[in-house]
Amino acid sequence: MNSRKKLTTASTTAVLAAAAVIAVIRAQAGAAEATPPVVTQTVEGMNAQIKLGTYPAKILQNNAFTVTLTDQDGLPVVDSKLDVVLSMPSMLCGDAAFDLKEVSPGVYEGEMIPIMTGIWEATVTAELDGSSTTFTRKVKAER
CATH class of the missing domain: 1.20.5 (Single alpha-helices involved in coiled-coils or other helix-helix interfaces)
Known part of the structure; x- marks a missing residue:
């Protein structure tokens, strides 16, 4: 027993x-x-609004990816170099990197292409005057 x-x-x-x-x-x-199509974060006094044109993102298609940067006073952060790495932390697949181009003061645009369905993580690195600030957001991708 x-x-x-x-x-x-x-x-x-x-x-x-x-x-x-x-x-x-x-x-x-x-x-x-x-996770909404628009996410706002503040890191080290810099504000980032990260917006996806289509949400959830569509796999194997161009998806608009926009980042709007402002300083602590709400003024646009101009002439920053923005790189984005799209990764899938739960999988052992490679990362996809893409650049964002400044299209107006403080507004940076590019396109991301998730290669499979699931939850991705977009890591945005903004480099300005020799220093860098990193923002992250989750991205759901589907067919």
Whole structure:
């Protein structure tokens, strides 16, 4: 009877652990799905508004990607060099890098092409006057 009780306890623990893992996965997926097409972040006094033209992004297609940079006073950050790396942290696939071009004061545009469905992470690095600031956002991609 004692071994039966241990088996029941072990089974219950395994079921609870599996339920916890499933809950975490669902919460992460739900959080990524809830990411809006426009995300605003402030890092080291620089504000970035990161906007996707289509959301969720479409795989194997050009998707507009716009970053608007302002300083702590709300003035446009001009002449910055912006690089973006698109990666999929949950997969062992390669990264896709692309540049953004300044189209008006503080507004930088480019196109991203996710190669598969899922949750991607876009890391935007803004270089200005010898220093760099990094912003990140989740991007959901689908067919």
